[in-house]
Structures are given as C-alpha cells and as structure tokens.
Amino acid sequence: MYHLLRGLYDELTRQTEYSILVIGLNDSGKTSFVEHAKEIYTGKPRFASGPTIGQNVVKLPVSNTILQFWDLGGSSSFTSLWDKYYSDAQAVLFFIDGTDEHRLKESWEVFESLKVHQDLQGIPIMVCVTKQDIEGALSASDIEARFTEFSNSTSTPSIPYTTLTERLEAAQLSEDAPDDKRNLVVNLTTTDENSVKGVIDALFVRVQTSPRG
Ligand SMILES: Nc1nc2c(ncn2[C@@H]2O[C@H](COP(=O)(O)OP(=O)(O)OP(=O)(O)O)[C@@H](O)[C@H]2O)c(=O)[nH]1
Numbered sequence: 035m036y037h038l039l040r041g042l043y044d045e046l047t048r049q050t051e052y053s054i055l056v057i058g059l060n061d062s063g064k065t066s067f068v069e070h071a072k073e074i075y076t077g078k079p080r081f082a083s084g085p086t087i088g089q090n091v092v093k094l095p096v097s098n099t100i101l102q103f104w105d106l107g108g109s110s111s112f113t114s115l116w117d118k119y120y121s122d123a124q125a126v127l128f129f130i131d132g133t134d135e136h137r138l139k140e141s142w143e144v145f146e147s148l149k150v151h152q153d154l155q156g157i158p159i160m161v162c163v164t165k166q167d168i169e170g171a172l173s174a175s176d177i178e179a180r181f182t183e184f185s186n187s188t189s190t191p192s193i194p195y196t197t198l199t200e201r202l203e204a205a206q207l208s209e210d211a212p213d214d215k216r217n218l219v220v221n222l223t224t225t226d227e228n229s230v231k232g233v234i235d236a237l238f239v240r241v242q243t244s245p246r247g
C-alpha cells in the first residue's frame with residue numbers, strides 16, 4: 035500500500051523538465067542572462083561570469099515545471115560542439131549582442147543554419163537582442179529589418195519571425211502552429227530583472243508548443 039501511495043504521490047508531484055539550449059556568438063550575454071535568471075528564480079548567487087568554457091548548466095523552477103538551460107560557450111573553439119545538443123533541445127534561445135554590428139552578418143548566418151538544421155525542425159527559436167541599456171544598441175526590430183535585408187540579398191529562402199508586438203498573439207498559438215510563428219525576436223537587458231523575466235515568460239509559453247514537449 036505504501037509503495038502504491040508513494041508511486042501515486044511521485045506521479046502527482048513529478049515536474050515536467052524542459053531542455054533549453056542557449057547559444058550565440060561569444061560576449062552576447064548568454065551567461066549573464068542565465069545567471070541572473072538563476073538568482074531570480076532560485077535565490078542562489080550568480081556565478082561571476084567570464085567566457086564560458088564548454089557549458090554552464092542551470093535548472094530553474096518556473097511555475098510547475100523545470101527549465102534546464104544549457105548555456106554553451108560562444109567562442110570559435112566551442113561553436114562546432116553546438117550541434118551535438120540540438121537533438122535534445124525543446125527550445126533555443128539565440129543571443130545577439132545589440133552593440134556588435136560588425137558581427138551581425140555572422141550571427142544571421144548562424145541563425146539561418148539553425149532554422150534549417152534537421153535536428154531543430156519545429157523547435158521554437160527565440161532571438162534575444164541584448165545590451166539594450168547601451169545607447170545606440172540595435173533593437174529587436176532593427177535586427178529583424180537587418181536580417182530581412184540579408185535574406186533578401188541571398189537566394190536562400192528564409193523563414194520569417196514575429197515581432198515583439200505580436201508576442202501576445204503568438205502566445206495563443208496552438209501546437210500545430212506553423213514553424214515560422216514559433217520564432218520571436220525580443221529585446222533584453224540581462225542586468226534588468228523585468229527584462230529577464232519577460233524572456234522567461236515568453237519562453238515558458240513557447241516551450242510548451244515544442245514538438246519534443
Ligand atoms: N551593458 C550590458 N552588458 C551586458 C549585457 N549582457 C551581457 N553584458 C556584458 O557582456 C559581456 C559578456 O557577457 P557574457 O554573459 O559572459 O557573454 P556570453 O555570451 O556568455 O559569452 P561566452 O561565454 O564567451 O560565449 C560581460 O562583460 C557582460 O557583463 C547587457 O544586457 N548589457
């Protein structure tokens with residue numbers, strides 16, 4: 035009887051766990067975001083960041099679920115390892131440094147490669163444009179415009195993504211929503227609590243539409 039009740043209790047209290055892949059060029063703010071989110075959602079102190087060597091794994095209790103973040107190093111020596119994580123990801127956060135205009139084309143090329151990768155088909159990808167607190171930083175809508183320009187100047191067909199203002203509408207989407215509507219570009223200041231929470235909220239909605247959810 036004890037085992038039956040124990041099994042029932044475990045089943046009722048079991049939390050769904052989602053794997054979130056956090057990638058983007060080095061210095062784009064991935065670890066700053068993940069560590070600030072850890073502090074907000076768990077109360078644990080932030081890890082004093084420097085360039086990530088390999089991976090930084092952080093588990094956050096959000097509502098009745100666990101979001102497990104796989105924050106990977108973005109330096110050139112680590113980017114070749116990213117695709118080993120794709121087949122387990124239920125959502126991707128793709129980071130772009132809003133102040134790094136010089137590497138925008140490189141970021142776009144990586145983003146395009148994510149959208150067509152066979153292990154990420156149907157997986158929600160959220161683009162986080164960081165460093166919005168710095169004057170002159172490119173915003174989410176600037177990035178969308180620039181990415182559209184890059185797409186138009188190549189023959190490769192591109193999947194569009196929704197704007198931040200469409201976020202509420204996008205949040206209502208059902209599981210059979212087309213892939214293009216699952217992608218979203220958002221502004222982020224990793225030092226700002228509300229900004230970090232906004233990304234977690236949008237992610238929480240999206241991860242539940244994941245085909246691997
Ligand atoms: N002003 C400002 N600085 C930021 C923001 N996000 C990150 N930074 C700074 O950008 C630098 C790089 O941040 P990280 O979080 O280490 O970047 P990363 O993407 O994890 O880098 P790698 O681990 O090398 O791939 C640090 O000096 C951060 O303090 C932001 O929103 N605003």
Ligand SMILES: [Mg+2]
Pocket residue numbers: 064065066084085086105106107108
């Ligand atoms: Mg890092």
